[in-house]
Amino acid sequence: MYKHVLSIAVVAGLGLISFHAQADSLSNIFTQAHVDGQFRSYYFSRIYSAKNPDQNAFSTAMLLDATTGTFGGGFSLTGTFLSANSFGTQSSNPAAIDTTLMGPGNSISSMGQAFLQYRNQMATVRAGYQYLNTPWMGKSDSRVAPATYNALSMQLTPVKGLNVYAIRTFEFKSRTSRGYFSTNLYYPHTFNGDNMYGGMEGQIPASAPSFKGTWAFGANYAANGLKIRGWYYNFMQFARMSYVDGSYTMKTGSGINPFIGAQWVHETSGSNNQFVTNNVSLYGAPGSQVKNNTWGMEGGINIPGGRFQLGYDKISQEAGAVGNGAIISPYTAAYATDPLYTTSMIRGLVEMGPGHAWKAKFTYHFLNNHLRLMAAYAAYTTIQRGNSHDLYFDITYNFDGYLKGLSIRDRVERSNQSSSGVWKGVNPNNGSFTYNRVMMVYKF
Template sequence: MLKRQALAAAMVGLLAASGAAHADGDIFSDGHVDGDLRLYNFNRLYASKTTPNTSAFSVAALINAQTGSFLTGFSIGGSFATANSLGTHSNELAKIDTTLAGPNNSIGTFSQAYLQYQHGIFLFRGGYQYLTDDPWMGNNDSRIIPSSYNALKVQITPLAGWSLFAIREYSWKSRTSGGMFPDNLYYSSKYDGDSMYGNNGSLPLHARSAPGTWEGGSTYVHGGLNAQLRYYDFMHFARTAYAVGSYVFDTGTGFNPVVGAQYVAQNAGTDNRFAETNTKLFGVAGDHVKSRAIGGDLGLVIPNGRFDLYYNKVAREEGAVGGGALISPYTANYGTDPLFTTSMIRGLVEAGPGRAWKGKFTYDLFDKQLQLTAAYAKYMTDYRGNSHDLYVDVIYHLDGYLRGLTLRDRWELSNGGIDNLNPTNKTFVYNRVMIDYKF
């Protein structure tokens, strides 16, 4: 039903655009089409003898289209995404990495279908869309198909580098789902027919649906300053205030110090989905949501590189859901939240209240064609023990006739933690080979 609605919306929009083409004359010539061709191969390797290794392979095409302007500022956009494992999935579900594209051999979905109005400092977009730069409600683009949202967005840009915005989100499509659903990552896989894999799945099947999210905030970028302030009402889950900022001191020497800080405050009463279903996070139920997190960054930009030392703390809160767990409906178990210390596999959203620090070094070679990243993170948590992750990321951007083609290999090794972090407390290696061609 949701797929048909998206297709109908796209067709109505195209008809409207067609009707306006005679008036403006540039709706198609000023439009554009772009996209990605992707090939991903993921492997999870467990040292635990009782846990089978999992793997998944998938190819995908993501096509984006947007018309030129008509009726002085209106345009219509849409995206279609399709992925296929080419029959390479194991016959045993336990041996498939379902976080890549789910357990099925193929997915096809309209991930965007929106109407946009942009004029001067004002922007409105309504319909299925990516929220690309949203830290807690982004498109989670570390897999084969991005997440997208059925939402209304209004943005004003009074000055260059400064924006004010408001968003009302109604439903979303996870990166393994075929359509939009009124749920989030705390719901079970296949909740209400949604094939949402790689999620937390804490809530019981009888839990009521999620009514969506209100968001408002502001971002500001000028010189070395990059700051944002956002407020989210993840309705019946958590009300979240988020502030983050960083400043790069330009010394003129090529060696520029960096300082950064972030703060998260959450609360919600007894009407939240966790309290009303007595759902436990990290083995702890609660009658309300309350969470506080702080973070810091000390860094140094060097010629062709950067080094950062990060810190985060999520305070323990007695009587709260998960003992003070950070509630993140659209990143939980995805490892895509904006906390400074989040690794490729997980962070404090997945590990629970506690402390973490992380060292990260990036370096570019051959005029930024080759990008190298190495990181080490340690987590000291109240409910899931201590664990640490070692991360290596190699990205190569090809040039010349193959411009647009990127080869990437992400590798992370995790040690420690309790069973559901690393089975039987053994080493866990995650390797992601990713090939992407943008056109």
């Protein structure tokens, strides 16, 4: 409880001066309030070449967002309610359910966001249940429900183009959870009563202490084709991460604009590391410390209506380290929502450990941007999980007129195993795995 009280007290203190200096009417809370949301209907199917059950799941969900008008010189309240239902379509065989969509049950209802915000020309402060948008700690919004955090967050914009961030998270609500828990994606899926599916469940034993949360500090800057961002994360008792990436786009004036980019990750252990203390064999490799060094580069070209990009990433092998030098990513592991250039829809190097990968991707828009086509190919060469390659297609149509706000998207990716690794392959029995996601969204 003290976590929630502390967060609200900090925000209230920051706005105290503005509260006395301005005389905003409390009636603004209602007269300037607005409600919006999304209706989502998703069907996911997993098809395996190996002799294990194919999996599928269907879910329809409503996300309803309500925000009050501004009061007290900069305060507002926001709440998001989620309700998802499979309408009895879940298989009676648990092994045949794609539990990453909404878990094994038939319905989920929960409060996604519920935060108090204070905002002025330079700062935005939020306290409570909220979405986050950082490279390694975000919404991971590819299921019916986004991931959310019980957190205190602050954004400062001291000059145009520069944003500075400070975040303290206390609890995490996964994409299938019904509430907030002191966990992350390495914990068992029912830890402390949670209902978390789709992560790296069970790497940390059920006997381990609860996750203590995360401190994060970051900054980004953008001007004249240059974009740079840097972040530090203290995933307490899991890893300390430093992350930097940047890109530059050359504006030629012809509509054909080349770009280049680079990224770097470095991780070390903190005190009482849970992987070390519990002798966790991540990807078949226990270790005495967390140590990771990753770098990547990308280049490509923007053309009228389209974009081509080619990326490369390498994770160094670190003898004696957890996962043989794997990236520890408590909020993206198995979600495949990390910022590495070579991450695919199904997985990336975060889910495979040390090795290297390259990925080519092409995106093009047709019909006045109503239709978007995307294709990608990625190849992975890793020590712990062998060699594999993924082929990806993505088509999205955005409606207009009376149906404005409606979009239909079909994503399909096929992963093929070339050879097994020191630990095991990425797909069951080293076979192929095809993942199809049909997603209809209506925004209102």
